[in-house]
Amino acid sequence: MKSEIRYKVPNGKLLNIQLCYDxxxxxxxxxxxxxxxxxxxxxxIELLERKLVNTELNESSLSNVINDFVNTAHVxxxxxxxxxxxxTILMCGNHD
Numbered sequence: 001m002k003s004e005i006r007y008k009v010p011n012g013k014l015l016n017i018q019l020c021y022d023x024x025x026x027x028x029x030x031x032x033x034x035x036x037x038x039x040x041x042x043x044x045i046e047l048l049e050r051k052l053v054n055t056e057l058n059e060s061s062l063s064n065v066i067n068d069f070v071n072t073a074h075v076x077x078x079x080x081x082x083x084x085x086x087x088t089i090l091m092c093g094n095h096d
Contacts (some may be wrong), residue, residue, distance in 0.1 A: 003020075009088070012077075013035055015035040015088045017033060018040040021057050031053070041075070044073060052089075059090060066086055
């Protein structure tokens with residue numbers, strides 16, 4: 001299933017999520033993360049998108065993958081955080 005959402009993070013920036021996921025196993029097939037936020041290093045979002053492929057579309061799995069990636073890759077976000085990213089991906093997965 002394909003889904004897309006634009007979400008303004010409270011006190012933050014705009015997040016755009018485009019998501020394709022398998023409804024039967026509830027896993028991400030492809031994901032695109034964009035918006036008017038910043039991430040350092042520059043390639044962090046592209047690498048995170050790859051890490052999220054095959055991740056279950058639930059709060060625990062998403063939060064674990066995102067937080068682990070942010071911590072190990074020393075990613076710094078400006079305008080969003082790992083929690084708002086997790087929330088927006090979940091909203092996209094539940095959005096028709």
